Amino acid sequence: MTTSRTLIGSRSTGIGSRALAVALSLVTAPLLVVTSAAHAHAANPTLRSLAEAKGRYFGTALTQGDLNAGGETSIAGTQFDAVTPGNEMKWDTTEPSNGRYNFGPGDRIVSFARSHNMRVRGHNLVWHSQLPSWVGSTPLNQVQRVMESHITTEATHYKGQVYAWDVVNEPFNDNGSLRHDVFYNAMGTGYIADALRTAHAADPGAKLYLNDYNIEGENAKSNAMYNLAKQLLAQGVPLNGIGFESHFVVGQVPASVQANMQRFANLGLDVAVTELDDRIHLPAGSAGLQQQASDFTSVVRACLAVSRCVGVSQWGVDDAHSWIPGTFPGYGAATMYDGNDQPKPAYHAVVSALGG
Numbered sequence: 001m002t003t004s005r006t007l008i009g010s011r012s013t014g015i016g017s018r019a020l021a022v023a024l025s026l027v028t029a030p031l032l033v034v035t036s037a038a039h040a041h042a043a044n045p046t047l048r049s050l051a052e053a054k055g056r057y058f059g060t061a062l063t064q065g066d067l068n069a070g071g072e073t074s075i076a077g078t079q080f081d082a083v084t085p086g087n088e089m090k091w092d093t094t095e096p097s098n099g100r101y102n103f104g105p106g107d108r109i110v111s112f113a114r115s116h117n118m119r120v121r122g123h124n125l126v127w128h129s130q131l132p133s134w135v136g137s138t139p140l141n142q143v144q145r146v147m148e149s150h151i152t153t154e155a156t157h158y159k160g161q162v163y164a165w166d167v168v169n170e171p172f173n174d175n176g177s178l179r180h181d182v183f184y185n186a187m188g189t190g191y192i193a194d195a196l197r198t199a200h201a202a203d204p205g206a207k208l209y210l211n212d213y214n215i216e217g218e219n220a221k222s223n224a225m226y227n228l229a230k231q232l233l234a235q236g237v238p239l240n241g242i243g244f245e246s247h248f249v250v251g252q253v254p255a256s257v258q259a260n261m262q263r264f265a266n267l268g269l270d271v272a273v274t275e276l277d278d279r280i281h282l283p284a285g286s287a288g289l290q291q292q293a294s295d296f297t298s299v300v301r302a303c304l305a306v307s308r309c310v311g312v313s314q315w316g317v318d319d320a321h322s323w324i325p326g327t328f329p330g331y332g333a334a335t336m337y338d339g340n341d342q343p344k345p346a347y348h349a350v351v352s353a354l355g356g
Contacts, residue, residue, distance in 0.1 A: 047351070168195050216248075271303075289345045300354065
C-alpha cells in the first residue's frame with residue numbers, strides 16, 4: 001500500500017496584499033493540521049505503516065469470536081494491514097456437508113478486513129485436518145471431483161476479495177514424505193498440482209501458496225518442499241509462493257531462516273511468514289520475554305533481507321486469544337501483546353527492526 005502527497009506551491013498572481021493575506025491564511029491553516037498529524041504519526045508508528053514503508057505487509061489472524069473482543073479488534077484494525085481467517089475458510093466450516101456451503105463466517109472476516117483497509121490471506125482450500133467426516137468417507141474414485149468442486153466454489157466466492165490462498169496446507173510429514181491423507185490416497189502426488197491449477201482457474205488474480213510448519217530452516221522437510229516447488233514450476237503449475245508458518249519455541253528460531261527463504265525466492269517464488277508466534281514455558285519471566293523479542297526481531301529482519309519476502313503475519317493478536325495454551329499445555333505468552341492487550345518487548349523490538 002502506498003500513500004501519495006500533493007505539495008501546494010505558490011506563484012505571483014498580481015492580487016492585492018489584503019487578498020493575498022486572506023488566501024495565505026486559508027492555505028496555511030490546513031497545512032498546520034496535516035503537519036501536526038504527521039508528527040503524531042511519526043511519534044506513534046504502527047506495524048502496518050512501518051512495514052508498508054519497507055514494501056511489506058504485517059498481518060494477523062482473526063476468528064469470528066475475536067471480532068467481538070473490543071480491545072483485540074482495535075489493535076487488529078490499527079496495527080495490522082492483513083488478516084488471515086483462523087478457521088472460517090477451512091473445509092469443515094465452508095462445506096460441512098457435501099455440496100452445502102456456508103460462507104457467512106468467512107464473509108464476516110472479509111468485511112472486517114475491507115472496513116480496515118486490510119488484505120486477506122485465504123486459509124485454506126485443501127488440508128488433511130479440520131475436514132468434515134463426509135470427505136474422508138468419500139470413495140477414492142470420487143475424491144478428485146469433490147476436491148475440485150470445493151476449490152472452485154470457494155475460490156470463486158471470494159474472487160477479487162482474497163490477496164492470496166494457502167491452496168494446500170501442511171502437505172508434508174517432518175521427515176519430508178508427503179502425508180497419506182484422503183487426497184494423496186486418491187490421486188497420489190498429483191493432487192497438489194491439480195489443486196493449484198483448479199484454484200488458478202477459479203481466481204486467476206490470487207497468489208497461490210503452499211503452506212507448512214517446520215520448513216523455516218533448512219532440513220528434510222524444507223528440502224522436500226523446495227524440491228516439490230521446483231518440480232511444480234518446471235511443469236508450469238501456477239505456484240506463486242511458499243508460506244512459512246513459523247510456530248516457534250522461544251530461543252529456537254533456526255539460524256538458517258534467511259538463507260532458506262532466499263533459496264525459495266531464487267526460484268522466482270514469493271515467500272511469507274504466515275503464522276508467527278513464539279511460545280514460552282509459563283510463567284513468562286523477563287529473560288523469556290527478552291529472548292522472544294530477539295526471536296521476533298530475527299524473523300522480521302530475515303524477511304526484510306529477502307526482496308521476495310512479501311510480509312509477516314502473527315497468528316492471533318494477543319496472548320489472551322492465542323491457540324498456544326490450549327494446544328501446548330504449560331506454554332503461552334506467544335504473541336507481541338499480553339493478555340491485557342499491552343505491547344510486550346517483542347512489539348517494541350519489531351517496531352525497531354522495521355525502522356521505527
